[in-house]
Amino acid sequence: MSEHKTMTLTLIVWRQKNANDPGKFETYTAKEITEHHSFLEMLDVVNEDLINTGKEPIVFDHDCREGICGMCSQVINGAPHGGQDRTTVCQLHMRKFKDGDTIYIEPWRARAFPIVKDLIVDRAALDTIIQAGGYTSCHTGGVPDGNTIMIPKPIAEEATDAAECIGCGACVAGCPNGAAMLFTGAKVSQLALLPQGRPEAAARVKNMTEAMKECGFGNCTNHYECQVACPKGVNVKFIARMNREFLKAQFA
Amino acid sequence: MILDGKCPTGPIEKSWDKHRFDLKLVNPANKRKYNIIVVGTGLAGGAAAASLGELGYNVQAFCYQDSPRRAHSIAAQGGINAAKNYPSDGDSILRLMYDTIKGGDFRAREADVWRLSQVSNNIIDQCVAQGVPFGRDYAGYLDNRSFGGAQVSRTFYSRGETGQQLLLGAYSALSRQIKLGSVKMYNRREMLDLVVVDGVARGITCRNLITGALESYAADAVCLCTGGYVNVFYLSTNAKGCSVTATWKAAKKGAFFANPCYTQIHPTCIPQAGEYQSKLTLMSESLRNDGRIWVPKKKEDVGKRPEQIPEEDRDYYLERKYPSFGNLAPRDISSRSAKEQCDEGRGVGPGGRGVYLDYADSIKRLSEKVICERYGNLFEMYERITDDNAYKTPMRIYPAPHYAMGGLWVDYNLMSNVPGLFVLGEANFSVHGANRLGASALMQGLSDGYFVIPYTIGGYLATVKPGGTNTDHAEFKKSAEDVNSTTNKLLSINGKKTVTEFHRDLGKIMWNNVGMARSKESLTEAIKQIPVLRDEFWKNLKVTGTGAELNQQLENAGRVADFLEFGELMARDSLHREESCGGHFRVEHQLPDGEAMRNDADFSYVGAWEFKGVGKEPELHKEPLKFETIHLAVRSYK
Numbered sequence: 001m002s003e004h005k006t007m008t009l010t011l012i013v014w015r016q017k018n019a020n021d022p023g024k025f026e027t028y029t030a031k032e033i034t035e036h037h038s039f040l041e042m043l044d045v046v047n048e049d050l051i052n053t054g055k056e057p058i059v060f061d062h063d064c065r066e067g068i069c070g071m072c073s074q075v076i077n078g079a080p081h082g083g084q085d086r087t088t089v090c091q092l093h094m095r096k097f098k099d100g101d102t103i104y105i106e107p108w109r110a111r112a113f114p115i116v117k118d119l120i121v122d123r124a125a126l127d128t129i130i131q132a133g134g135y136t137s138c139h140t141g142g143v144p145d146g147n148t149i150m151i152p153k154p155i156a157e158e159a160t161d162a163a164e165c166i167g168c169g170a171c172v173a174g175c176p177n178g179a180a181m182l183f184t185g186a187k188v189s190q191l192a193l194l195p196q197g198r199p200e201a202a203a204r205v206k207n208m209t210e211a212m213k214e215c216g217f218g219n220c221t222n223h224y225e226c227q228v229a230c231p232k233g234v235n236v237k238f239i240a241r242m243n244r245e246f247l248k249a250q251f252a
Numbered sequence: 253m254i255l256d257g258k259c260p261t262g263p264i265e266k267s268w269d270k271h272r273f274d275l276k277l278v279n280p281a282n283k284r285k286y287n288i289i290v291v292g293t294g295l296a297g298g299a300a301a302a303s304l305g306e307l308g309y310n311v312q313a314f315c316y317q318d319s320p321r322r323a324h325s326i327a328a329q330g331g332i333n334a335a336k337n338y339p340s341d342g343d344s345i346l347r348l349m350y351d352t353i354k355g356g357d358f359r360a361r362e363a364d365v366w367r368l369s370q371v372s373n374n375i376i377d378q379c380v381a382q383g384v385p386f387g388r389d390y391a392g393y394l395d396n397r398s399f400g401g402a403q404v405s406r407t408f409y410s411r412g413e414t415g416q417q418l419l420l421g422a423y424s425a426l427s428r429q430i431k432l433g434s435v436k437m438y439n440r441r442e443m444l445d446l447v448v449v450d451g452v453a454r455g456i457t458c459r460n461l462i463t464g465a466l467e468s469y470a471a472d473a474v475c476l477c478t479g480g481y482v483n484v485f486y487l488s489t490n491a492k493g494c495s496v497t498a499t500w501k502a503a504k505k506g507a508f509f510a511n512p513c514y515t516q517i518h519p520t521c522i523p524q525a526g527e528y529q530s531k532l533t534l535m536s537e538s539l540r541n542d543g544r545i546w547v548p549k550k551k552e553d554v555g556k557r558p559e560q561i562p563e564e565d566r567d568y569y570l571e572r573k574y575p576s577f578g579n580l581a582p583r584d585i586s587s588r589s590a591k592e593q594c595d596e597g598r599g600v601g602p603g604g605r606g607v608y609l610d611y612a613d614s615i616k617r618l619s620e621k622v623i624c625e626r627y628g629n630l631f632e633m634y635e636r637i638t639d640d641n642a643y644k645t646p647m648r649i650y651p652a653p654h655y656a657m658g659g660l661w662v663d664y665n666l667m668s669n670v671p672g673l674f675v676l677g678e679a680n681f682s683v684h685g686a687n688r689l690g691a692s693a694l695m696q697g698l699s700d701g702y703f704v705i706p707y708t709i710g711g712y713l714a715t716v717k718p719g720g721t722n723t724d725h726a727e728f729k730k731s732a733e734d735v736n737s738t739t740n741k742l743l744s745i746n747g748k749k750t751v752t753e754f755h756r757d758l759g760k761i762m763w764n765n766v767g768m769a770r771s772k773e774s775l776t777e778a779i780k781q782i783p784v785l786r787d788e789f790w791k792n793l794k795v796t797g798t799g800a801e802l803n804q805q806l807e808n809a810g811r812v813a814d815f816l817e818f819g820e821l822m823a824r825d826s827l828h829r830e831e832s833c834g835g836h837f838r839v840e841h842q843l844p845d846g847e848a849m850r851n852d853a854d855f856s857y858v859g860a861w862e863f864k865g866v867g868k869e870p871e872l873h874k875e876p877l878k879f880e881t882i883h884l885a886v887r888s889y890k
Contacts, residue, residue: 018801045528050796057796057805065531069491086632092636093637093639123318124319131427131430136381138425140303143381146386149381153388156387160410167321196382
């Protein structure tokens with residue numbers, strides 16, 4: 001497989017020293033890239049070149065490199081995670097690009113996600129939303145046998161669809177309003193669908209949507225860009241479900 | 253020194269209950285006076301921080317990621333074991349214990365494994381209550397699947413992302429405590445030293461990864477929940493940030509490192525595609541439920557496309573060698589068998605380092621739809637990486653470093669030999685022996701975090717006065733100065749080789765010499781080569797930037813520096829253990845049919861190493877293992 005022909009690419013990358021720096025685009029060349037490189041491995045190659053010439057490597061968030069931790073966060077040619085259906089940056093492979101391509105790489109851009117450095121942003125706001133109510137208040141121990149709570153399979157499956165969210169924030173980056181409605185809707189829906197989550201459903205949706213507003217996220221105006229950006233295919237129907245839960249909570 | 257695991261005595265069935273009763277308690281009003289540090293927020297750390305916070309202790313939790321939700325527990329795919337016996341297929345707590353002890357090749361502590369098996373059932377209940385969406389059957393009850401090393405179906409799962417759902421459960425419980433103020437969360441902090449005052453663990457020194465500032469935190473107890481060390485091989489299924497740093501720093505402060513040679517090489521990973529590769533991706537073991545593993549019988553067929561090889565020319569070698577377990581043989585055995593086939597020249601794909609995992613029969617039997625329901629996300633992940641559609645053509649897989657059974661030595665209370673230092677989850681050595689069975693890592697992490705440490709830490713804290721020290725103590729200052737001088741040293745070398753190059757070089761030494769098959773020659777070679785590489789590292793490393801900013805090269809340099817010391821210990825432990833057991837396979841010690849040959853007379857002990865200085869020979873301490881419930885036997889899966 002090593003005999004495959006290689007690509008040369010032009011990268012136009014957002015560089016920003018820290019939160020206070022205005023930042024700017026810089027141009028780099030990625031050489032000797034094969035179709036089997038992942039996008040991040042391509043950046044690794046560029047970074048090794050930069051270090052060897054005494055320049056500062058491009059800083060980006062990444063960890064598991066298998067599409068599940070939600071750490072990686074880059075807007076590639078205008079699309080969060082690069083625009084391949086249900087794929088994080090770390091799972092995006094260079095076979096999706098061709099020799100000679102120019103690639104724009106930027107961080108998530110949203111009011112609630114201040115830039116930390118280069119392609120790294122601060123996503124603490126997503127934790128704040130979960131802390132506002134993204135849980136059941138059960139104690140460790142003192143809970144009944146798992147099988148005393150029966151859950152119809154279709155409901156369990158739908159709750160799992162909502163629970164697929166990896167908290168990467170691509171939905172926010174993709175939304176013209178910088179809204180976190182898909183992220184919040186997914187957690188609200190997962191717990192609202194399950195009997196374990198019902199006792200606190202009303203307080204949960206109120207508190208989580210309030211936190212969402214306070215953190216500086218925008219609101220939903222039905223662009224559905226979040227669903228397109230979501231690497232886990234979380235469906236916008238969960239925003240609708242959250243809105244229903246929100247309405248119900250007003251009368252609860 | 254002979255180490256005492258302080259296990260309860262008497263009938264094993266009563267051991268944990270009796271021990272819990274014997275442990276001292278801290279009264280509710282006093283709990284808030286105690287500070288506890290939890291490092292790492294995976295299943296063990298997340299569950300521990302949430303549960304200890306809920307009990308009323310003051311908890312400070314730390315992780316190097318930007319959020320506690322990202323710890324690598326999230327990547328576990330297949331499932332979590334419990335002895336619920338819902339399918340009525342013969343399971344029990346004792347059988348789970350038996351399978352775990354046998355699976356670990358009789359190198360784990362019986363009492364710890366009993367406790368793990370006993371609380372496994374509580375874990376499932378806890379996770380259901382949290383809203384973890386487990387797989388359900390059509391009646392609405394919890395569903396089970398089978399996993400390697402067991403003849404019962406006891407694995408609970410959530411699609412192919414069980415780790416994600418369990419971790420998010422722990423993260424949600426943790427988030428609740430953060431909101432309540434009982435846990436203070438510190439993200440993007442890396443622990444770079446353990447602070448020990450008068451022989452007792454009293455705190456940690458961290459680097460704030462955003463600002464580069466060194467920070468000191470004091471507490472009455474420190475819990476390390478920092479995962480395993482298989483990134484010492486460079487390429488592994490671990491996340492890029494996983495390292496031995498936290499546990500190694502503790503080892504350098506006196507904590508004994510037990511059984512570092514026990515590493516798990518997982519049989520079902522996507523083979524390496526090139527030199528630039530940065531990590532290996534696991535395909536869940538659950539795939540072996542429905543997939544059949546084979547290689548061509550004839551060497552001349554390896555270049556053919558799989559569909560061109562007729563049934564009679566395929567060797568389903570696991571089914572042939574282990575008829576009663578077949579494709580569900582334990583991981584160490586499956587991995588070694590794959591290596592054997594490839595060593596014989598019958599491996600497929602680039603470099604002949606791969607075997608087929610074939611779904612054709614299952615798709616015929618169950619339909620593509622059913623297979624898609626069970627493993628859809630894994631097939632999708634495989635296609636992203638390889639561009640192959642596994643519904644049409646078999647997957648290619650090869651073993652890869654995955655999990656560390658070894659770790660810091662702890663007693664039955666999960667406390668290391670350094671008082672006040674507790675070690676949970678993969679970071680300790682306790683329950684998996686020489687090989688971990690599938691779906692047992694999640695079980696152990698959550699068991700330690702939810703159901704063990706909340707009891708055992710109280711037993712320790714009840715014996716110490718709260719607030720015994722603060723960060724003004726000279727040891728905190730000294731620790732920060734030491735960390736600072738190491739950082740400055742790494743930045744000032746200004747050599748020619750990058751951190752990644754050094755890590756890759758170390759990985760090659762480790763994989764070739766301390767990998768799936770080890771020999772006296774290979775291990776002696778590793779012990780010779782590692783110090784040479786380490787010297788080169790400290791003379792020729794190149795790190796750009798400064799210490800007073802976010803600097804990923806510097807972070808990695810610190811981790812690789814620790815791997816360069818730890819790797820040598822791993823090789824020494826492997827060399828000293830003159831037997832084959834579980835994940836530790838010495839070519840000198842095998843049965844005529846190639847199976848591992850244990851030496852119970854001489855090596856039925858935990859080998860715990862005391863650090864004596866870099867480049868100096870460590871001192872071995874032993875904890876003898878007794879098998880009173882599960883009798884020592886040759887492990888057979890035939």
